[in-house]
Amino acid sequence: MNKSMVRFLLSKLLIIEAGLMLVPLIVAFLYKEPTSVIFSILGTIAILLGLGGIGSFFKPKNYHIYTKEGLLIVALCWILWAFFGALPFVFTGQIPSLIDAFFEMSSGFTTTGATILSDTAVLSPSLMFWRSFAHLIGGMGVLVFALAIMENSNNSHLEVMRAEVPGPVFGKVVSKLKDTAQILYIIYLAMFALFTLVLWLAGMPLYDSFIIGMGGAGTGGFGVYNDSIAHYNSSLITNIVSIGTLLFGVNFNLYYFLLLRKFKAFFGDEELRAYIGIIVVSVALIWLNISGLYHSEYKAFEHSLFQVANVITTTGYGITDLTVWPLFSQVILLILMFIGGSAGSTAGGMKVMRALILTKISKNQVLSSLYPNRVTTLHINNQPLNKEIQHGVLKYFGIYVMIIFGIVLVLSLDNDNFMVVFSAAASAFNNIGPMLGTGECFDIFSPFSKIVLSFAMIAGRLEIYPVLLMFIPRTWSKY
Structure with missing residues (x-):
């Protein structure tokens, strides 16, 4: 374990978070917020x-x-960023409990x-x-x-990026890791x-547009008002959010392949x-099921598209009371909640790629039972997928399944409604x-x-392993 490098990188990342907090500080000045808010952010x-x-002063050998x-x-960075990002809420008293504020920022970053x-x-507007x-x-x-902004000429941070980018397979779009990170973020920020x-342009106030834009781009779902997108009462805005989140x-x-005009690679992608x-x-199924409502x-189609888009991409914006929908539609949304979006996207969930691979593995198992002597292979995008990835x-x-039920067991101590x-x-x-x-x-x-749920959010975003390894003593050993 190269603990000095872990300490050094985490210290650099805390400095980066300090720089990011200049953004809400500027918003606080623009909205002429009380000095208590400004000093909380500055503090x-x-x-x-x-x-x-202090941590970055001593460089590792x-x-x-x-x-x-x-x-x-990766795991420690996300926990530390959520913890320190929560402090302004506590200092201002807008969320007095540190645990509640940590939950809120864990929810934000994940x-x-x-x-x-x-x-x-x-x-306040700034927070x-x-x-x-x-x-x-x-x-x-x-x-x-x-990694997009840090100096790294020798690709030594490959394992960091591999641990964070969601999906069963990590791939660089170009040879240099830093260039890959920059390309991905340029595309992301442009979108x-x-x-x-x-x-x-659709009529949403500028401040609200930034809030919803950030929530939609990150497929997060924090809004300005308690009634989320329904507050705007606009079919145009509803449809824009649906398409945007998808x-x-x-x-x-x-998208990088699309910019390079590699249309075959884009449209031919199996996921x-x-x-x-x-x-x-x-x-289509939900539309048919709720049309009578x-x-x-x-x-009915507009609301079906909106809810499917916001659930499969794990965005979570709301526009209607889902409890009045038939159980059939609610079950479809529950299934989509587990599937999630594509690997390498901002969406959460298990990912479409894993669902696709699991489906193909199940199909091959059935064929192997019917034809024991048949050799079955699994292909993704016309390329064989090795057994290690399977x-x-x-x-x-x-x-994944064990952790879900473990969380359910813990939460059942607080609530009797399954x-x-x-x-x-x-x-x-x-x-x-x-x-x-x-x-x-x-x-x-x-x-x-709430602490368990906060770690669950971080574990879900980092796809389990980084957070799990924190609790294994061998992780912290010298070798």
């Missing part, structure tokens, strides 16, 4: 700079990062969108902006952002800017086709946000459960 910046400066260090840096606030009006800004940074990845501009649920590597197919079938077929997906799925408990566990671990089928916020749970 947090000072703490981050102090700790980051060995700069090499192995897999173990990479996983540990783009979950779950909240302990029953009324968002308690937040509301900060928690949504966390969506924007966490969407593509805290470490991907850091965010366009999304925000379109929302503003676009951010696509693997960003494919993309599966993603679109799942969306089309889900929207609406005064027009168009409105076994990795199966292991991930097994751990729908609430299961929905909360699935929502947090899959980075969805709202609990389906209930109108409750997460403040109904005890402080201990």
Whole structure:
């Protein structure tokens, strides 16, 4: 374990977070907020700079990062950023409890969108902006952002990026890691800017456009008002959000191929086709199922598309009360909650790629039972998928299921409603946000459960292993 390199990199990352907190500070000045808010943000910046400066002053002798260090840096970075990012809420008293504030910022950086606030009006414009800004940074990845701006000429941070980017397979779009991170973030920020501009042109106030734009781009779901997108009462805005969130649920590597005019690589991607197919079938089934609840077929289609888009991409914006929908539609949304978006996107969930691989493995197992002497191979994008990746997906799925039920067991100590408990566990671990089928916020749970849910959100965003390894003693050993 290269502990000195872990300490050095984490210190650099705290300094980067201090720089990011200048954004809500500017918003506080623009809105002429009380000095207590401004000093709370400045105080947090000072703490981050102090700790980051001390930790980065002593440079490590060995700069090499192995897999173990990479996983540990990723997990600790996300926890530390959520913790220190929560301090302004506590200092201002807008969220007095540190545990509640940590939950809120864990939800922000992991783009979950779950909240302990029953009324968002308690937040000042700057801190509301900060928690949504966390969506924007966490969407593509805290470490991907850091690697895009940090000096790294020898690709030594490969294990860090590999540990953070979601999906069963990590691939660089270009040979240099830093260039890969920069390309991904340029595409991401350009799409965010366009999304925000379109929302503003559609009639949404500029401040709201930034909040919803950041929430949509990061597929997080924090909004300005308690009634989310329904507050704007606009079909145009509703449809823009639906399409926007679906676009951010696509693997960003494919957008790079599109810019290079590699249309065959884009449209021929098997995961993309599966993603679109799942969306089309889900929207059609829900539309047929709920059409009788609406005064027009168009409105039923609009709401079907919106909810499917916001659940499969794990964005979590709301526009209607889902408890009045038939159980059939609610079950479809629950399934989509687990599937999630594409690998390499800002969406959470298990990922379409893993669902696709699991489906093909199941098909091959059935064929092997029928034809024992037949040799079956699994192909993705016309390329054979090696057994190591297949076994990795199966292991991930097994751990995934066990953790979900473990979270449910812990939450059951607080609440006797299975729908609430299961929905909360699935929502947090899959980075969805709202609990389906209930109108409750997460403040109904005890402080201990909120801590468990906070770690569940981080584990879900980092796809389990980095957070799990923190609790294994061997991870911290010298060798």
